[in-house]
Amino acid sequence: MAHEGHDHHKCMALFEQMSEYIDRELDDEARARVDAHIRACCNCQACYETLQRTVDLCRSSAEDYPLPSTLAEKLRAMIEAANR
Amino acid sequence: MTRQEIMNGKKIVRDEDFELVQAINNGRTDLFQQMVEKYQQKIYNFGMRMCGESRDAEDLVQETFLNIFRYLNGFRYETRFKNWMYRVATTTCLKAKRKPKHAPERELSLEEFMPGEGEDLPDQAPDWAQRPLDQLLNEELAAHIKNAIIDLPKPYRMVMVLRDQEGFSTEETAHILDISVSNVKVRLHRARLFLREKLKGYFDHGA
Numbered sequence: 001m002a003h004e005g006h007d008h009h010k011c012m013a014l015f016e017q018m019s020e021y022i023d024r025e026l027d028d029e030a031r032a033r034v035d036a037h038i039r040a041c042c043n044c045q046a047c048y049e050t051l052q053r054t055v056d057l058c059r060s061s062a063e064d065y066p067l068p069s070t071l072a073e074k075l076r077a078m079i080e081a082a083n084r
Numbered sequence: 085m086t087r088q089e090i091m092n093g094k095k096i097v098r099d100e101d102f103e104l105v106q107a108i109n110n111g112r113t114d115l116f117q118q119m120v121e122k123y124q125q126k127i128y129n130f131g132m133r134m135c136g137e138s139r140d141a142e143d144l145v146q147e148t149f150l151n152i153f154r155y156l157n158g159f160r161y162e163t164r165f166k167n168w169m170y171r172v173a174t175t176t177c178l179k180a181k182r183k184p185k186h187a188p189e190r191e192l193s194l195e196e197f198m199p200g201e202g203e204d205l206p207d208q209a210p211d212w213a214q215r216p217l218d219q220l221l222n223e224e225l226a227a228h229i230k231n232a233i234i235d236l237p238k239p240y241r242m243v244m245v246l247r248d249q250e251g252f253s254t255e256e257t258a259h260i261l262d263i264s265v266s267n268v269k270v271r272l273h274r275a276r277l278f279l280r281e282k283l284k285g286y287f288d289h290g291a
């Protein structure tokens with residue numbers, strides 16, 4: 001069930017701004033508005049936490065891939081050919 | 085260290101690669117190999133994140149460095165060299181033929197991720213959003229995330245990779261892709277919502 005303090009229109013407005021909120025790209029006034037709403041609405045709090053976690057997982061999963069052993073030689077040959 | 089300067093009446097960015105780029109452009113093309121060695125890992129990572137296949141990523145690395153070699157003379161130091169290099173890489177990637185296995189080019193609408201009015205909404209975040217990150221992220225989940233990103237339509241995938249994996253700011257991403265800041269924000273938000281749905285599915289049914 002939606003929380004009894006849940007205001008669908010307010011929640012939808014916040015839903016659209018959630019990434020900017022996570023990225024600290026909202027101005028102080030908008031940020032304070034989102035903070036207050038999240039404190040009051042457990043549905044939006046849950047929505048925020050899952051999106052924040054999604055971003056954390058996306059960032060943390062970005063590790064270096066092992067370079068193929070043939071790549072360095074291919075690049076060297078390509079540059080030599082381009083240099084000629 | 086990166087700083088801005090005025091050179092010949094124009095504002096330029098002097099970054100860690102400034103002297104190397106200048107030397108290459110002044111005829112020391114033998115130093116290009118040094119640039120390749122410095123950045124091949126980054127461009128290969130970008131290629132893997134965008135294409136998901138080693139062979140495609142290798143092709144992207146080669147094409148990107150070939151284009152950098154061809155067009156480096158036209159680089160005017162208006163941005164960090166690394167950002168210009170990613171601009172070349174993203175342009176090269178966008179021009180690459182779309183493989184049928186990749187996600188179809190379609191728009192992601194906000195509505196498809198929005199809860200409907202009166203919909204049953206969780207009043208508490210699920211366990212996966214609350215557990216410590218290091219207890220959660222393992223090889224299987226990382227592979228699932230990579231596959232989910234590959235499933236994103238390319239314009240959304242590119243923004244997500246640049247912002248959330250390569251670490252560029254919103255403004256830098258806009259400049260690299262030659263799109264507006266608001267467009268970056270819109271694409272990123274939808275891409276994150278898309279990934280969140282995939283993660284929900286994984287934890288509800290797959291983990």
